Amino acid sequence: MESTPLQVRTVTEAAYRQIRDLILTGHFAPGQWVRERELTELLGVSRTPIREALRLLEQEQMVVAESRKGFRIPVPTESEIRAFYELRAELEGFAAAKAAHRATPEQVGEIRWVLAEADEALAREEWPQVIQWNNQFHQAVAQASGNAVLAQTLAKLQTQVNLFRVLSWTGHRERPSTTHRQHREIFNAIEARQEGTARARAEDHIWDSLPLALSGLSSVHHQ
Amino acid sequence: MESTPLQVRTVTEAAYRQIRDLILTGHFAPGQWVRERELTELLGVSRTPIREALRLLEQEQMVVAESRKGFRIPVPTESEIRAFYELRAELEGFAAAKAAHRATPEQVGEIRWVLAEADEALAREEWPQVIQWNNQFHQAVAQASGNAVLAQTLAKLQTQVNLFRVLSWTGHRERPSTTHRQHREIFNAIEARQEGTARARAEDHIWDSLPLALSGLSSVHHQ
């Protein structure tokens, strides 16, 4: 499950993670400028690694660069979010179908394990972990599709979803169990090698999560 | 049709384009290191904009960064290219289907116009222009899908395709007309609002171009 290299090797990488976390924890609000000087004071490093980190974050569109004005947190519009989820539904469906077609036994086991972990976290009501394992589920399925380019594309889309999610924690507490049930349905179809069913369940799952993302929008536009 | 801002506003942008062209024209071969010092001498600017430009190019995966070693041109493997085309087939198919569903009359006209231009360029045997207009065709269809996120994703995949293409100009001269015929079939389906047909034709079109990309591989691995 190695996700974080054990020791940070460059200041740029460290800055990248810290800035990303600052964004994900809502320290920077959508639409707000991310000033280089502010970050140098906050992180205690020079502008160079800050700028590089921001370029890295630009790759995941967690910030957008505007020439000679700086970087800012993007403000998603409703139509953008819809476009986003439409694409994601198609790709998650595709990944699930391919996983049903050619996942190795090990990969199927991996998904099952992730699902079990999510189950436990859910029972313990450890929500940060629940989110973590749910993300992991999508990654595992993408991996099992046997298409690394697809997996990477989905990973990038997923980080953006997390950005939306920051905006929309308006206490939907019945969602987690629904999500978990849908994940299990997708897994069952993959395990049973039912490509069509896997695709349909995965697509539906994404579409179901769209309203939650949209619900966070109004709070943003009113600031 | 505005694609290039009329005047370059920053050195970084200028460097970005020049380096990209150097890669696309084969000045840097796959697997080769792209040294910052070499580029500063070649372009006559300092390292800072060079590094920023390389980060930009990294976003399109025209170069890959290796920590404390620098940037290099990636060497695609056969399975990567296959994964790449599999994803692209799915997305181009999806885009064509959506375009058939909701392209505006203006967008349909735009595609028709691009196709006509490609036709003329083909008749004149102006191959660089043919390639240009063919790329334009895919962009126009993606635009007509009504999903900007999808269009952008496809645009990035397309730049990578162009990278493969650099490797594989082994004189396939019957391809252009085949390509053009397939493009017209896709357009006809879109114009007739036949979603399923549009998707199928677009998918087939991508799959047809896979062998050409693979044919360029052997020449790379033998160097």
Place this chain on the structure above:
DNA sequence: ATACTCCATATTGTATACATTATGCCAACC
């Protein structure tokens, strides 16, 4: 009051110097 110009200030863009790490060669040793 409104719009417009000009200027001070803040911010990003670029160059460059210095620090740190990787690379390759050569010699010494087993």
Place this chain on the structure above:
DNA sequence: GGTTGGCATAATGTATACAATATGGAGTAT
């Protein structure tokens, strides 16, 4: 002979100084 260690060199990583540009407000003319 092959391997290892260290050193010179070259490359990237980071900090900082300076340049160019954008921003906002004061003041003035209409």
